[in-house]
Amino acid sequence: MAQSARVKGFTRPDGTYVVNDEDGYGCVLAYFKAEVTIYYADVKGDYQSKLVSPEDDSEVSGTCDRIGKVSEVVVGWKTFVLGLRFGLDEITDSWYVSRFSLTYDLSDPEFASAAPGGGEVTVMSKDNRKYWQTNNARSFRCLLLHDVPLTDSFNNSATLHFDEVRVQAFSSSDRFRTPKHCIHRVHRDEMVPVTVGASLAASALLTIAFYGIFRYFKVKKVNYDTME
Secondary structure, eight states, X not given: OEEEEEEEOEEOTTSOEEEEOTTSOEEEEEEEEEEEEEEEEBTTSOEEEEEEOOOTTOEEEEEEEXXXXXXXXXXXXXXXXXXXXXXXXXXXXXXXXXXXXXXXXXXXXXXXXXXXXXOEEEEEOOTTOOEEEEETTSEEEEOSOEEEEEXXXXXXXXXXXXXXXXXXXXXXXXXXXXXXXXXXXXXXXXXXXXXXXXXXXXXXXXXHHXXXXXXXXXXHXXXXXXHO
16 A cells, blocks of 8 residues: 555545545545745846635645655646645654645746746745644644745745645545644734845835934924024
């Protein structure tokens, strides 16, 4: 029941992405509504953002390696590829998402205003994290907001936003197991590139400085008029 090569998956009528193992059993079941905000530099050197989401006719693929304790579901549309990679923790008898990733192409017409030379980019979640860790006997379910920041070593960045998540990894059935619900709180990891934050901070400082200068000369003029 080991399958390390990527195989073609499918989308059920209810919107669940399915990746089967080599015996035809459901290994990864994933239902979610996702949006990705991609931040990129334009030809003027300013940062722009673009919002994208998986489409109804997205292609689904993945892997199921029970021996290697790794599985994956990959959802592709246009030039975008969203991946969720899963791992197994035998000590706690649980599965988890070890990595979220997004691949896109800044030279694509989708990014018409992007600075030249961007090319294909892959941004990922932080290493050594165990997202959505859940006991093997259960699926993970979350109806609240959930954001994951994605970056690479070249300062490319994006924010992956989930709603209505239900996931089961390393399953052996086409049905979700009893769900483990996420903590009942809204978790938003607001992710804005450092450059954008620095630009906003600089703009705020300039505004304050100009206002200070304006007030200085205005007060000085008032004092001068009073003296006259």
